[in-house]
Amino acid sequence: MAIKETVFTLDLTREGRHPVVKFRLNDNKVQKITFRLTNNGREIDLEREMGDQFKPVFECIFRDKTFKRDEDRGNWEIKRDTTGKYPLYTFTYFLTDEVINKSGIACYYFALETPEGLRISTPTLKMVIDCDFKEDGKPSENYVSEFEKLLKEAERVKQTIKGLDETLKEVLAGGASITEVIRARENSEGVHFKDLKERLDTENKSINKSIKDINSFIGKREDIRPEETIIGKIKNTDSIIKSVKEIIGANVFDFGAKGDGVTDDSAAFQAAIDSLGVFKYNHPSPSSVIQQGGGRVIIPKPKKFYLIKQPLKYSSSMRFVGEGWNTVIKFVPEAPANLFEGDRSKYASFNSHHDVEFENLNIVGDHTDSTIGNAKNGIDGLNVRYIKVRNCVITGFEVGIKFYRDNTSSYGYFNTIEYCYIYNNILNVYTESNGMQIIGGELSNNHGWRKSDYMLQINSAGCVISGTTIEGSPNVAQVLDRGYGTSYTGNYTETTEGETLGQKPFIEVEINKGFTSMSIQGLYNATISKILKFKNLFAETDPTKSYDVNYGISLNSNGSFVNSIKNQNFKNFLLGWTPRKPNSVDKISLQSTYLFGSPYGISIRKVDNEENNVSQSFQVTSKQVYITALCKVSTGNEKDINFRAWDFGETGAQYGSVVVDYGNGWFLTIISLSSLQKTRGSVAIGLRDKAPVGSTLVVTSVQAYTQGFPIFPPYRESAVKLDRKPRWIEDGYYYKGDVISNSNPIVENKSFVKEWVCIEEGFGKDAGATPVGKFAENIIVYTE
Structure with a gap:
């Protein structure tokens, strides 16, 4: 009959604290473990779940990975209680020297198995097996016995530190949570410490005492060489403990942080950061280390939140690790300041910081929906x-995340934002970082700020925005793209509060900033009516100059957009208002004419409450036909544009969409004819019934394409000469720089007017009978 017994309840689904079983080698059947099983706190009807043929087994693994399994029925005692509504089982297992034959720490659990292969196991438990003093052989002389005792003590502490070191490395390498790291506060004997630092300090004192005793003993014995003993193997214990601390990191609680929402924790956070030292290396090789430093700043979930009033300055090779959205850091500075910012006096190399991570944090600035605070950049x-920056919440700042350069360093690239919820900042993300990636997560809800023009601003090359939700109602657009070669892939976007604030485009592009190319693929735009807007194109561009265009915009498979559109044959060319024929990829039997009769566009004026539109009949031989029209509406509201098409016989009507806002009232509209049933139909563009009386629409550059179409900025080629008689077409619309040749000159006194040039944009009919005055000027006079 066993003398020592450990009794507890094992829950199959809940984690609990269970006593550590202590056993000594060579003890046999004097230690037993008795337990009952529950599931989520409730008793289990094992016979209903597993039948009555199950058997219990014991399995354990030692530190050296030795595995033991005991299914000997003779080492088990099973009691079956039938007094309740179903039988309840109590299991008792007797520890034997045959199974437990190694000293040290072992992990074990119990399992129930059936002949049919059903198996269920308990949570993992821990056992400490002490050595048998007799196992090393016959007793030695007294002074040797004392020495061996000291060595055993040193070995015990050494193994404790080594085990802690190995465990932490395994845990952290596997991406363990802070909770798992905190569990390391319990030592091998089951003693709990209030924090990891207390345990390390205790173990450090123990091993230092052992070393002191051993050194004192060795100093009295000339016949004992320290390097031949175990003490020679546990030198530099301070470095062992130091390495363990570096693996664990600097816990802000250990440096005085309270997390009560009242105490200013700025000094505690900065002390934890500074305790990790500074990492520096010779540029450009990170392996050439000048000064070693860096590590993890551990930020456990606070009682309430961490109050920070001063900027926190980081350096290279640092990890700021919280526990999730419950790790709230509130920044309430007394003057405008950033929360996390690089320490410029501690650059790793070449005036830059590298390799810094922010993970599982909830960062909150002092901005609210109604007030602008002092918090600048999160x-x-x-x-x-x-x-x-990964799995973080960032809100309440002027800019949530800002990556930028000051021209003292060429380094500002390869930064990543993953799975973050960044919202209610005046600008959520600003980047001058080349190769920037935003993966997953959400940028949203800037509608609380009436000063928010955008939610994302890109001023760099090669950025990728993938799988991200971008939604809200900024003043101008969701994104301002001033970059080069940005790729948008698999994103979702919508405009919230659209009825109140108005629908905004997805991206505003600054053409005049040297924009190169853009790709938009797999976009789902739930409520946005425009994909692109070219910022201030006509306001910022000199219309009397020609521009080389060497880029294109590709729109592919865009959710609720008008069917599937793909990039087609972008080349370097000069773009002007001269009308273009359809692409040669496929044939359209009747090509679109020169802008419905006018090379400068047709003006459509609403004179009453009826619709006013102009239409063109065409025939198609391909189902994939797109018609585009560049137009300007005087109201500046794209909703007043009515672009529609129908089959011959006025059946199968379809309506187009505005896809690009060029600014200053100019829009590119598109209609897809892929669902028309016949090979001949009509297209019409005009003003809707709800457009105000007196409003005008100027239609230019109507083009037909097959298998997709290019979207390009409408730079006009200035000084396009037209061989025309000197008369003004009232329906025409003219632009500054347009030239009209005089094909019927009148020679007076050996001089004549050769051509006229438009000096101000507008309708021709306002100029009068001849092209002079407000819109055209006689600029060349030849005299013999």
């Missing part, structure tokens, strides 16, 4: 690269 990254 995460400020000047001259940074390889920065990663």
Whole structure:
């Protein structure tokens, strides 16, 4: 009969605290473990779940990975209680020297198995097996016995530290949570410490005492060489403990943080950061280390939140790790300041910081829906690269995340934002970082700020925005793209509060900033009526100059957009108002004419409450036909544009959409004819019934395409000469720089007017009978 017994209840689904079983080698059937099984706190009807043929087994693994399994029925005692509504089982297992034959720490669990292969196991438990003093052989002399005792003590502490070191490395390498790291506060004997630092300090004192005793003993014995003993193997214990601390990181609680929402924790956070030292290396090789430093700043969930009033300055190779959205850091500075910012006095190399991560944090600034606070940037990254922000919430700042450069360093690239919820900042993300990636997550809800023009601003090359939701109602657009070669893939966008604030485009593009190319693929735009807007195109561009265009915009498979559109044959060319024929990819039997009769566009004026439109009949031989029209509406509201098409016989009507806002009232509309049933139909463009009386629509550059179409900025080629008689077409619309040749000159005194040039944009009929005055000027006079 066993003398020592450990009794507890094992729950199959809940984690609990269970006593550590202590056993000594060579003890046999004097230690037993008795337990009952529950599931989520409730008793289990095992016979209903597993039948009555199940058998219990014991399985354990030692530190050296030795595995033991005991299914000997003779080592088990099973009691079956039938007094309740169903039988309840109590299991008792007797520990034997045959199974438990190694000293140290072992992990074990119990399992129930049936002949049919059904198996269920308990949570993992821990056992400490002490050694048998007799197992090393016959007793030695007294002084040797004392020495061996000291060595055993040193070995015990050494193994404790080594085990802790190995465990932490395994845990952290596997991406463990802070909760798992905190569990390391319990030592091998089951003693709990209030924090990891207390345990390390205790173990450090123990091993230092052992070393002191051993050194004192060795100093009295000339016949004992320290390097031949175990003490020679546990030198530099301070470095062991130091390495363990570096693996664990600097816990802000250990440096005085309270997390009560009242105490200013700024000094505690900065002390934890500074305790990790500074990492520096010779540029460009990170392996050439000048100064070693960096590590993890552990930020456990607070009682309420961490109150921070001063900027927190980081350096390279640091990890700021919280526990999730419950790790709230509130930044309430007394003057405008950034929360996290790089310490410019501690650059790793070449005026830049590298390799910094922010993970599982909830960062809150002092801005509200009604007030603008002092919190500038949540995460400020000047001259940074390889920065990663992951699983974070960032809100209440002027800029949530800002990556930028000051021209003192060429380094500002390869930074990543992953799975973050960034919302209610005046600008959510600003980047000058080349190779920037935004993956997953959400940028949203800037509608609380009436000063928010955009939610994302890109001023760099090669950026990728993938799988991200971008929604809200900024003043201008969701994104301002001033970059080069941005790729948007698999994103979702919508405009909230659209009826109140108006629908905004997805992207505003600054053409005049040297924009190169853009790709939009797999976009689902739930409520946005326009994909692109070219910022201030006509206001900022000199219309009397020609521009080389060497880029294109590709729109592919765009959700609720008008069917599937793909990029087609972008080349370098000069774009002007001269009308273009359809692409040669396929044939359209009747090509669109020169802008419905006028090379400068047709003006459509609403004179009453009826619709006013102009139409063109065409025939198609391909089902994939797109018609585009560039037009300007005087109301500036794209909803007043009515672009529609129908089959011959006025059946199968379809309506077009505005896809690009060029600014200053100019829009590109598109209609897809893929669902028309016949090979001949009509297209019409005009003003809707609800357009105000007196409003005008100027239609230019109507073009037909097959298998997709290019979207390009409507730079006109200035000084396009037209061989026309000197008369003004009232329906024409003219632009500054347009030239009209005089094909019927009148020679007076050996001089004549050769041509006229438009000096101000507008309708021709306002100029009078001849092309002079407000819109055209006689600029060349030849005299013999």
